[in-house]
Amino acid sequence: MTSALLALFATVVGTVLSCVLSCLPGLHVYNVMGLLVLLIYWLADLGITMPAEVYLPFMSSMIVGWSILNTIPSMLLGAPDESAIFTVLPGQKYLMMGRGYEGTMMTGVGSLAGIFILVFIVGPLAPKLLPVVQAVLRGHMHWVLWVIITYILLSEWPKGGNSGPAGWRKFGDAWRSLAAGLFTFFISGIMGFILLNRSPISTEMAFQNIMPAFVGLFAIPWCLLNIISGAEVPPQHIADSMDVDGSVILRSSAAGGLGGGFAAFFPVITGGIGGLLAGHATAQRDERVFIMSQGVSKVLYYTGAFMLMFVPGLGVTRGGGAWMIKSLHTPVGYGDYYLIMATIAIAGAVSYLIMSPLTRGVIWLIGRYNYRYVSAVALAIIVLLVYLVTSWAGLFIMAVGTGIGLIPVLFASRRLNCLGILLLPIACNMSGFGHKIADLLGLI
């Protein structure tokens, strides 16, 4: 009973902490989790062992809370992580129309639907179904990954070349963003090969090898853009109702569930890719469905991927959070599974209840203060975190990542292309020739 109360307390505290984290644009929950993991090791060295009943619910509730509440800066501050990239356009439209609160709450409803899917559908079925699915798909992951890479690259559309006389100039105009996208993907891929084979990060902190690169690719460019952009946020209307009905919720759940679930289960695939695939596959035109499905997708991706680690008999590790926990704890049987399911349900409910007042608070904040300052503070915190965990080598990697991450922003191509950092080397490794490419590059 004491353990249960301890777990409940840790869940609530973790969720409340995620409120603070999620309101800082660009700050990823995994960055903070990395620091917490180090803290747990440090305490262990001092002879203080933190029980799993504390850190498991604490960290999982942080993931749940962040995956739900991070919608607020995504929608209101225009600083999404890469998995929320598709929320921005319709979201910004809502924001500019003064409906930012409504858009945020719609995404929150989608997130709540995602929690329902996890707890009431995935939870009971996963131990029976997922091991079978995994056994069937295990030998096919590599070519599925290549198909997805091909799809990402081929589905990018030209952003220019629509007018003017035919010729090289028009051709170049049309191909500028496409070429930038391809360039970003391959240059990110090479960076991935370097970091996976010869990372300059100290071996003592190798578990955070990729973190500075991700911060550079995704977080820093958005913070920089927020700081230098001159967009004014119009006054926001706090609505008492939302323009959604049962049909919208169902369609959003189906689309988001498909994308987020796919991303959670397949290695390397992120929520952004899942959202892209789901959006295209279901061909949803309704922007309400679009916004809400991103809430579903994001929760299923982050929380679902973490949950998979605890599914009895499955034995897969997906997502940065699960990889970090794996070094602390080996899940055993249904006890841990029920603990995580309980945490997801409680943290999901608490997060949704916090969402409305937190959104109002952020709206008040950006009405009173220039949100560029918030972005500047977030940027400072992120850089400090990277330095604390990975030192100067990490800052160097972060700087290179920032340069690459700015390319799609400046050339209006998809930021998803930055995921080449993982997609390309891991697809090559899974296909059995990654080491040959690394050898060709002189890395091994």
Add this chain to the structure above:
Amino acid sequence: MTTDTLPGHEQQPEGITCSSCGRFVGPLNKCPHCGARVNKRLSVHVTRYAAVLLATAGLGLLYLYSVNREIPTIRIGDIKETMNFAYVTIEGDVTSEPRVFKQAGRVRSIRFDIDDGTGEIPVTAYSSQAQALVDAGKVPRLGDRAKISGSLSVSADNNVLMRLQSPAQLTLTEPELQVTAIADISQDITDPSVLIEGVITAVREPPANSKAPWTIVVKDDTGEIPVAFWQDIHAEIEEPHLLEAGAKVSVRAGIGSYRGNLQLRMAGGKDIEFTGRADIRSMVAGPGAPVMVAQATGPAVSTPRYSPPAGGRPQTESLMLDEVTAEKKGSRVITEGVVREVHDPAAGSKAPTRIIIEDGGTYRMVVYWEKVAQQIGNNKPQVGQRIQVRGDVDVYRDEVQLKVTFPDQITILSAAAPVAAAQMDVDYAGGPADLGEAMPAGQVTTAMEGQVVTVQGVLGEPESLRSGVVYPLTDASGTVKIVLWDRLVAGSARDALDTGITVKVRGPVKPYQGVAQVVPENEQGIAVVQE
């Protein structure tokens, strides 16, 4: 002085009118009317290409920085949880016979253990890397010195694994072995493998369709000993037709035991070298009771049993504790003392267990690592007990210590000792009968979770796990999976098992993915019934 500009010139944005004549010039850099150069503002679009250039240059620098940086060499004992995914180099000795897992003729993985003196970890190469190792003849052998670079996988419960990413990053050095007289071979030899020279006196070929191993008997002037090897190793022997009685051979093999008798185990086809022929009838019988076997094939020929010779070279020196000094470094000694302190390593640490013993005011440290600690289990020496230690003298940080590599090297002498550690046996001390009566394998179900059962049957094709191996065990009633975890079953015990041999296994039933599995809790839970 006034300037001659057109009306409204002042209001026009800079860059689209001529700063000299004031006429509209649009995007042109030179005024078409007066020929003056027109100053343009720097286009934001241009800065985009600067970003591309910067990113490319940064990546280039990162690449140069990375390739010019040595892959860090670390000690196994220093591996920490935060080193997950670290790409490192480890140098050490191969301490287990590498296992090659195949499926449908393709090599799926290769696995072996490496020990650098501070600890031991398993190394695994998967699919294409494993196949490349086999193709290049770079599968390590027991006792080889290996330098390996690869990626560490560190998870909870001190579960560490190194993944070899490229065959080029495995460098092997064969140990320079001196020829060992057969009479001198015993479990006391600390080297993982020995080199013997002699004449084959018997060859036992496994029956057709059997997966039992080959056995040859090698004899020298001091005795004789059986040497076993699997059929795939037989296929690697360059001149297998020379494998017959009377052939002079030089054999490199690991030391093991089978049913309580010493046995050498060959790990590769290159480990045997044919050096000529001898007439075995003319050989003088050695102390090992010679066995005259002509072309011995088939079940009619029995494997000669090895008898320990009298007067063999002493391997271990018996010393008082104060005689165990730094000068004895590298030698194996037997000594005694009273346990004064016992220090267990911190959870998750790769450090050894340290026991301080004292005798006549002299203190020495005895160290052993996790594998030995697991095998010792509850029989760990306690403070106040007098123990006898057989170990290798080493000096670590200017301190003399005794390294223990097998649990039976520690014997508790005091009467209060709960169980003498010397009674333990890392090999198969217990016979099949000790494991109790076997139940039908087909009747082991998930409903029996936690129950300890005994099953007997033939082992099928093994499947490599991250930290162990799974064998299907089949009897007349069906099949049940046997899971041998590295942390529970010693490598020497796992290496003795292979497809086709009949074993008896005892352990608790643990369901996994809806399938019942029997998981022996130590090597005493496994007994070979028939090879």
